[in-house]
Amino acid sequence: MALYTLKVIADFASAHTLRDYPGACSRMHGHNWKVEAEVEANTLNSIGMAIDFKDIKREVRAIAEELDHQYLNDLAPFQTINPTAEHIARYFFQTLSQRLNDERVRVCALTIWETERACVRYAEG
Numbered sequence: 001m002a003l004y005t006l007k008v009i010a011d012f013a014s015a016h017t018l019r020d021y022p023g024a025c026s027r028m029h030g031h032n033w034k035v036e037a038e039v040e041a042n043t044l045n046s047i048g049m050a051i052d053f054k055d056i057k058r059e060v061r062a063i064a065e066e067l068d069h070q071y072l073n074d075l076a077p078f079q080t081i082n083p084t085a086e087h088i089a090r091y092f093f094q095t096l097s098q099r100l101n102d103e104r105v106r107v108c109a110l111t112i113w114e115t116e117r118a119c120v121r122y123a124e125g
């Protein structure tokens with residue numbers, strides 16, 4: 001476990017359909033998704049930051065913007081896999097990792113809240 005874990009929160013609204021789901025979620029419906037992105041580091045830069053929160057927020061918001069007001073099933077990442085909270089969390093984690101990870105920081109966890117009462121936390125390593 002790293003010494004520092006930073007977290008930023010964003011949100012987006014989108015619709016999805018859970019293919020083959022045995023219930024109402026197999027019909028199109030929407031969620032106001034909340035995203036919690038966690039970034040870890042063991043060292044700080046010369047001004048005492050692992051990474052500027054602004055840099056994390058910019059990338060998290062950019063990914064959220066790509067999903068916002070979309071029908072997720074139509075988007076490339078979810079055309080062949082269901083846009084479940086699990087798959088959205090993994091997609092967000094991997095996309096954010098590609099954009100943020102460097103020699104100091106790495107994305108360590110990504111939580112997607114589907115409702116106020118249910119979330120998935122995805123982590124690698």
Ligand SMILES: Nc1nc2c(c(=O)[nH]1)N=C([C@H](O)[C@H](O)COP(=O)(O)OP(=O)(O)OP(=O)(O)O)CN2
Pocket residue numbers: 018025029083084085086114115117118
């Ligand atoms: N493991 C998962 N389970 C479910 C997912 C998911 O992504 N991963 N998704 C759904 C549906 O998207 C559904 O829209 C979720 O809504 P639901 O859990 O029914 O939420 P409610 O607040 O309406 O349900 P209550 O039973 O009233 O709490 C389902 N499962």
Ligand SMILES: [Zn+2]
Pocket residue numbers: 016025029030031
């Ligand atoms: Zn749903």
